[in-house]
Amino acid sequence: MAAKAPVDELKTLSVKESDGVTGAAGANGTANSGAAEDSGEESGDDPDDRVAAAIAAAGEGAAKKRKNKKKKPKKKKKVPTVQTDPPSVLISQLFPNNNYPKGEEVEYKDDNRHRTTNEEKRYLDNMNSDFLSDYRQAAETHRQVRQWAQKNIKPGQTLTEIANGIEDSVRRLVGHDGLSEGDAMIAGMGFPTGLNLDEIAAHYSPNAGCKTVLQQTNVMKVDIGVHVNGRIVDSAFTMAFDPMYDNLLEAVKDATNTGVREAGIDVRLGELGGYIQETMESYECEINGTTYPIKPIRNLNGHTILPYSIHGTKTVPAVKTSDPTKMEEGDVFAIETFGSTGNGRCYDQGEISHYALCSDAPKADLRLSSAKSLLNTIKKNFGTLPFCRRYLDRIGQEKYLFGLNTLVKSGIVEDYPPLVDKKGSYTAQFEHTILLRPTVKEVISRGDDY
Numbered sequence: 172m173a174a175k176a177p178v179d180e181l182k183t184l185s186v187k188e189s190d191g192v193t194g195a196a197g198a199n200g201t202a203n204s205g206a207a208e209d210s211g212e213e214s215g216d217d218p219d220d221r222v223a224a225a226i227a228a229a230g231e232g233a234a235k236k237r238k239n240k241k242k243k244p245k246k247k248k249k250v251p252t253v254q255t256d257p258p259s260v261l262i263s264q265l266f267p268n269n270n271y272p273k274g275e276e277v278e279y280k281d282d283n284r285h286r287t288t289n290e291e292k293r294y295l296d297n298m299n300s301d302f303l304s305d306y307r308q309a310a311e312t313h314r315q316v317r318q319w320a321q322k323n324i325k326p327g328q329t330l331t332e333i334a335n336g337i338e339d340s341v342r343r344l345v346g347h348d349g350l351s352e353g354d355a356m357i358a359g360m361g362f363p364t365g366l367n368l369d370e371i372a373a374h375y376s377p378n379a380g381c382k383t384v385l386q387q388t389n390v391m392k393v394d395i396g397v398h399v400n401g402r403i404v405d406s407a408f409t410m411a412f413d414p415m416y417d418n419l420l421e422a423v424k425d426a427t428n429t430g431v432r433e434a435g436i437d438v439r440l441g442e443l444g445g446y447i448q449e450t451m452e453s454y455e456c457e458i459n460g461t462t463y464p465i466k467p468i469r470n471l472n473g474h475t476i477l478p479y480s481i482h483g484t485k486t487v488p489a490v491k492t493s494d495p496t497k498m499e500e501g502d503v504f505a506i507e508t509f510g511s512t513g514n515g516r517c518y519d520q521g522e523i524s525h526y527a528l529c530s531d532a533p534k535a536d537l538r539l540s541s542a543k544s545l546l547n548t549i550k551k552n553f554g555t556l557p558f559c560r561r562y563l564d565r566i567g568q569e570k571y572l573f574g575l576n577t578l579v580k581s582g583i584v585e586d587y588p589p590l591v592d593k594k595g596s597y598t599a600q601f602e603h604t605i606l607l608r609p610t611v612k613e614v615i616s617r618g619d620d621y
């Protein structure tokens with residue numbers, strides 16, 4: 172999810188914190204909990220069983236042979252060791268004992284080079300094992316679901332089926348369908364899945380009744396949030412089915428990777444924006460016979476991420492600014508950039524899907540009982556995690572729009588309208604979440620895909 176900077180501030184090119192931090196997130200769809208039950212019985216302990224299970228996963232024939240040798244072929248469920256298609260096996264089962272794959276670890280540069288081996292920093296890093304395993308579990312879920320999505324999303328599908336497919340998969344892999352009160356707070360969607368077409372850059376997710384069908388000529392930004400215990404991985408990619416958009420996508424991927432590469436402890440955010448801008452503006456893209464310079468969208472920013480809160484207090488601009496704020500040890504950043512063939516500036520436009528409870532919500536006296544009870548539902552199910560209308564639908568809420576609008580008007584809930592560049596333009600986005608650990612920078616959401 173992108174953080175939106177107020178357009179007025181752009182003139183000064185000095186991006187500050189103001190009312191501008193925009194968050195969006197949520198999820199929808201129905202999910203089965205823990206799709207892959209495991210053998211509660213004995214399978215884990217007997218090495219023979221483990222081998223059998225492994226072989227079974229690879230090929231039925233071999234497994235059968237092995238089984239026949241066993242004295243008591245007790246019927247028991249195999250522990251899957253590979254992911255299914257569509258994804259349904261718990262990540263905690265594929266990686267037992269909280270041993271999740273690390274992200275890409277990158278050593279700090281210059282004055283911070285010593286951190287890799289520094290005893291004190293290593294001690295601090297080791298204190299964070301729960302934080303790291305939650306983050307890595309969320310990131311592995313993100314990778315497996317998005318790579319399945321990249322293979323399976325095709326023109327002709329509706330945005331609703333795409334969003335539900337992604338969100339159902341995320342919920343299955345973390346083992347929380349989010350249907351019972353409070354379950355979505357344990358693990359699941361970190362924000363609503365963004366499916367943003369063409370000039371829509373961010374914060375669009377289908378509402379009930381959306382009939383939009385993905386077209387061959389669309390450029391779609393897919394922004395997915397996964398959280399485990401409030402540790403949110405925020406990572407996005409762009410899909411296009413026509414090669415004429417290749418340079419647009421390449422520009423943005425390169426710009427985001429520049430931001431990821433140059434990020435580090437003590438780096439000034441305004442300078443980081445300059446590196447991103449330089450990379451982005453070195454590209455152009457020919458679309459239907461017209462050559463467009465690729466512009467960074469200057470009022471959509473990267474941002475820090477806090478527990479259960481998608482937009483922290485620092486923002487990462489996509490252009491050079493005078494912001495002297497530094498990145499610091501322990502910060503979690505979403506590094507995201509948007510490139511555009513349009514104005515390089517976005518405005519609120521279209522039907523709202525994304526909302527979130529404000530963490531500093533005023534204590535308003537709600538006279539409307541429907542608003543009161545909706546607020547209670549939001550608090551219990553999402554806390555301050557962003558949600559969308561589909562997420563309210565799937566937990567059985569009905570006719571909530573008036574109450575929801577009341578909460579928005581009283582400043583208790585913030586809405587995040589779609590962010591759109593010039594009509595007819597094309598926009599792309601890539602985004603990674605990085606952890607500024609005491610010893611190294613970990614690009615937690617890095618995968619083979621991007």
Ligand SMILES: [Co+2]
Nearest residue numbers: 172173405505
């Ligand atoms: Co984001």
